Structures are given as C-alpha cells and as structure tokens.
Amino acid sequence: MATISSTFYTIILWLYPITLLCSTVVEDLKNLHPPPDFNTTIMNNCQNNPSLRYCNSYPYMNIDEIFKYSIVASHLCNESKNPNCVESFDKVDIRNRPNIASLYLSFDFFWKYCPLSIVSIDISNNYVKGSFPNDVLHCTQIKGLDLSMNEFFGEIPIQSFSLLTNLTFLNLSYNCFSESEELSDSEFFKRFSPSSFIDSGAIFDHKKFTLKVIFYQESSKKVGSLHQQC
Template structure:
C-alpha cells in the first residue's frame, strides 16, 4: 500500500469529518456533507487519493448547491458502498457515465437535478428504472416534453417564416437591388430606381451636374465603384413610347466602339426614365477648339476617329443615327473623340450623315471668329459657303493657330475640299464613306510624320488661289 497516500487521506478525512460536524468521525465516517460549501467542495473533490482510499463506512455523499462545473465527478465511483449521491444544483455538463453506476449496487438515492448534462435516452435504460424522474429534474439528460413541444412549434413556425423571409429578400434584390446578386443572376442592362438612388446618394445635389425642365444629369458611382453618367427624363410619355424606349436602349447597349460613349443600361419607372452611360470628361470639341487652339495633327486625329466610328455604325448598325456637332462630341483623356448623342433612326439617312460630317469638318478647321461674325448662324454660314465660296476663299478662313506649313498644307487643302463637297447637296450624293475615310486617313498618316525645322509656316495672306505663295 502507498502509505504516503494513506497518510494524506487520513489528514483530509479528519478535516472533512470536522467540517461535517460528525461527532463519531473517529469510529465511523458515514457521510460526506459539503452542500452549500462552494469554496471547499471543489477542493475536496480534487483529492483523488481521498476517494481512492475512502473508508467503507461512507454511505452518503452530498455535494449539492455548489455551482461546480466540469464533467461528471467520476472519483465518487471509488466509494462503491455508498447508498446516497446528491450532485444537484451544480453546473456539471457532458454525458452521464451510466455504465459506471453498475458497481454501485447499494445506491438507492440519486439526485442529479438542475445540472447541464447532455440529453440522452435514460428512460430506455435499466439505470433509469432504478430511480425515478425526480432524480433528473432539469438535469438536461432527460427529454423535456414541454421544451420539445416548444422546439417543434418553433421549428414549424420559424423555419417557414425564415424561408418566406429569404424568398421576399431574394425577390426584393432581384427587382430592386440586383447589383447585390452575383453577376450571373443580374438582369442584363436594366437598372432600378433603387440602384440609381444609391449611386447618387439619394439624388443629392452634389452629384447633379446639369439640369433642364425635362432632364436631370447626375454623376453616379455604382456599387462596384464604376463611375457613370445618369440622364433622367421626367417627361410623361405613353406606354407604347416606354416600350419603344426600352427596345432602343437594348440596341444601344450592344454598340461597342472606342469612339462611342458606351451605354451601360437603362431604367424605367412610373416617374422617370433614364439612360446610364460611362462617365467621360466634360470637355467637348467646341471647348477644346476655342480654348487651347490645337495643332493640325491633333485635329485630324479627331476627324479620323469620327470617320472610323461612322464606318463602324454604317457597316454594323445602319439604323443608328447620331449627332456630329462640336458641342455634343466629347474628348477622352487620350484625345479620342466620343460621339455622345445617338439613337435608333432610319436606314436611309446616309446623305444627311455625310452632310453633317462636312459641317463638322469645316468647324474643325476654320476660324470660329469668322463664323461668329456671320449673322445667319452656323447652318446659314455653311450653306452660304457651299453656294458662294470656293476653296481659295475657304483657305483664307483657316484657323491660324494650327500653324500650317509646307508639309501639311496639302493635307489641309484636301480636307477642306472634302468638307466643301460634303455640304454641297449636288456633290454629297456622289460621295461614299469609303472615299471620305480614304481622304482623312491619308491626311492622318501624313500628320504622324514630324515636319523638319526648315519648313515655313504660312499665314492667311499667303493663301492665294490653290497654292501658297513662296518666298526666297
């Protein structure tokens, strides 16, 4: 035998007897009573040597109402002769070791109530038949019928409610905020009022960049960080017009060219309709021409981009009509022209498109001050030119800020001649977009060659007739 362990057991047992106020603890040790002793009970429960050598006289162990935690105290099974075990009103958890109770053949009273044991099928075991349900009240080990009923009711009520709530949320996302859904579940190019409201911070004035009686223009930021331009139209149109508006937007969303402002989608509601496009810089060609006075090679680059876009639309989307005004044509950061106003029109308007391009071409080359001095406005001015002025007269109106020299004079003259032919109704019918593209392309390629330093710059007074006057 381990005498050290026995000695320690003796000391503990003596003290435990004193704590239990048992007058016969020397002759016998029938009971361990540590109920309502939360500071001492865990200590004695930790003395495994005591339970190993506990006297055979111990018949009752009471550790109730001590708020002890942890698993079932299996050390008490060493006292195989006990008749009563009370572990109630604690916080024991885990499984009840049912099989370990088999050696306790004298155990007639057991109280495990008010604990946190794991739920188990005690009612189906022989162990449960040795005692009654009062031994396991609120222990967590028995199936609580009332609690089971509450769980079943909660499951039958809450689960369908949760499903309905999730369906409602999904429907709301689909119809109000599809931008929260994965890209595969989003509804194409259609935006909702809720998306536009979120993108503009509730249509805040700080995002408002322009407005009129019919249209409000906002800068918006979508959920993924994309900056967009939102044109909101507040006009009241018939239902058929709404349907036609949507069909046109579906077509416009399919256009893809570097010189076209990209249409991202549309929005249709009871109060307004909107077109959403990519956000571009605010500078248009008119501001660019009047402000910085760009050189010839920059202007012909813009003309080249416009003609290439015209060819793309004619070949792929002949039903698309567009505006070529300097006020509506925008510029990207790398000086690429962007046609910003276009719509679904008719197929038989090629002559009108060529005429518009001719006006735009002359606006790109001629001095704006000459146009402003003419009282008939832009349209009347170019009509007057097409009827009364020849190429030599047009050369006198060239914007001097382009600094025309010997190298690019021929390209400027050919381009002016092309513009004059485009606005001439009798000649524009014979022009094809292929011929226009070829002429502008030659001028553009020639502008890419840097002029040498000895090339002279010609002024307006030198443009006489079809060729410049030379000097020694």
C-alpha cells in the same frame, strides 16, 4: 466498526489537531510528510482490519498518498459534521459549501480510499463546474448520492453505477449533462425516480422543448429566466 482505526485517527489528530485542520493545511498537503513510524501504523491497521481500502494495495502501498488521505479524511469528516470522527464517518456532507466543494472533489486519493463506513455523499448546491465527478463512485457502498444544483456537464457514466448496488437515492437534477434519448429507456433511468433527473440536461423532454418554443415566440427574455444556462 470504523473503517479507519481509532489508533490511526488518534495519530493524525495528534499531529494535526482538528482545530488546526483549516483549508490552508489541506491545500498545503504537498508540504506534509508522514512521521517515521507511519509505515508501521499502516501495517498494524491492515493486520487488525484487512477491510481497509488501502490494504488492498499491499505490498505496493503509496505511504505518502495514504498519509495525505488520512489528513483529508479527518478534515472532511469534521467538515461534514459527523458526530465523532474518531469512531464514525457515515456521511460526506458539503452541500452549500462552494468555497470547499471543488477542493475536496480534486482529492482523488481520498475517494480512492473512501471509508467503507460512508453511506451518504451530498455535494449539492455548490455550482461546481466540470465533468461528472467519477472519483466519488469509488465509494461503492453508498446508499445516497446528491450532486444536484451544480454545473456538471458531459455524459453520465451509467455503466459505472452498476457497482453501486446499495444506491437507492440519486439526485442529478439541475445540472448540464449531455442530452440522451437512450437514457430515458435505460435500466439506469428506471432504477431511480424521474425526480432524480429534473433539469439535469440528460433527459430528452419533448414537452419541455415545445414549451420553450412557445415562450420564445412570446418573449425571448422569459426563456432565459426559466431555463438554466449551461
């Protein structure tokens, strides 16, 4: 079952046809307002499918926020090349899309209402800078998360991952997270393959440190070319 009703999507697509949902529309969300009967549509959706995330905020729903979420959801579903965005939204795939990845990560209201149908999130190879994108962890039902080949820094929110009970694939490689000796001994690290943390910056690696010193003695230029600059 789709977690956003087909009626809901039909209304959104009628207001903003998928061919017109370009980045300028998404960036101008503050200028968009829900139609007069949008509140009724939301109420009907929640009666028909109480599992919708935004229904959990009833009766204190932020209608404007939900409307903006629906616009972004329609656009992101299409950007992620899901086969039928009206009926299915099983993945967020914006890898190799540096021009839009940061934009979508900034829409915290989308991740807050992340459709329960989404099982995979891939934002790899975008060289996005910033702290760990905690908002994506609102999608607690996901099975796969790939944030590799970016420039995320700071601490990895290990405790927040405890809610992601279905997560079996994780890739945080090639980032700039804060190094932590404790991480390699934690249950979080043992839960995933070591390949999930290659050059993530988070794992204290004595061998890598020794190798770096040896190369530095021979040629300082080689070190810069072999290690990511964070």
